Amino acid sequence: MIVNIKQRKYERDVETSAEDIANLQKIAQGMSMPQERAIVQGTVISVTKDHVWVDIGVKSEGKISIEEFSMNGHGEVPREGDMIELWLDKLEGHKGLSISYSKVKHINSWKALDQIFRTGSLIDGIISNQGKGGFTVNLLPWGVKAFLPISQTDLKIRNLANTDPKLLSKEKFTFVIIKMERKWNIVVSRKNIRGSEEEISEQTEEKTEPASS
Structure with a gap:
């Protein structure tokens, strides 16, 4: 009879230990579970x-x-x-x-883009879409979207947009960030960039203007 009591106590201890282990495993899984957002x-x-x-x-x-x-x-x-x-x-x-993937790239890229904006450095991008009043630009290498107003384009982009818009997405352009606000409100420009079609055209016009007498 004493043996049976000890046996039952041992079985209860084993059951309790197994339950504790299961609870610990659940806690460990919860602690290692990735956090949302x-x-x-x-x-x-x-x-x-x-x-x-x-x-x-x-x-x-x-x-x-x-x-x-x-x-x-x-x-x-x-x-x-x-x-x-x-x-x-x-x-x-x-x-x-x-x-x-793109969202985490956007988060990580904000600091780099802010530095580019503050220093006035140039940045490459791909024109992905043409909409009302301008173009959507994917800034490289992050793919962050920016807005290029028509008033801030150069002759090359305007000519391609009028003749064959599909070619815009196949070429990489250089831009300067002229506006940058939270919530990814980024505006870029192609004007006054060295080597742009606009600048080359303006330089050509200056050279061909007759000298004043």
């Missing part, structure tokens, strides 16, 4: 024609549109096994894991 590390596990599949250490794998990396063919698509930084929006959205 934050930057996380991910491993590229597969690259297809349309998507990059990433493992961030949770049950579900996430996919990112290849367009977030390609930036009209001028970006760099990661390879299988690469570690990349991602923005984790939701662990379980209506379409599963919600992650973004």
Whole structure:
């Protein structure tokens, strides 16, 4: 009888220990679970024609549109096994894991763009779209979108826009940032840039003007 009591006590202790271990495992999993609305590390596990599949250490794998990396063919698509930084929006959205590559690039690029703006340095970009009053420009290498007003374009861009707009997205242009505010309100210009079509035209006109008597 005494043996049976000890046996039951031992079994209860074992059950309690197993329960404690299970609870500790849950706590550990919760502590290691990536935080939503934050930057996380991910491993590229597969690259297809349309998507990059990433493992961030949770049950579900996430996919990112290849367009977030390609930036009209001028970006760099990661390879299988690469570690990349991602923005984790939701662990379980209506379409599963919600992650973004371009958003974390935007966050990391703000400091660099702000420095470029403050120093008046030049920056390269690709014109991705023409809209009312101007053009959308993807600033390289981040792909951050900026606005190029028609009044801030040069002759080359205006000529391409009038003759063959598709060629605009196949060429890299140099810009200067003339306005930069929070919420990604960035305005760029092609005017007064050394080597631009506008400047070359103005220099040519100055040389051909007759000398005043």
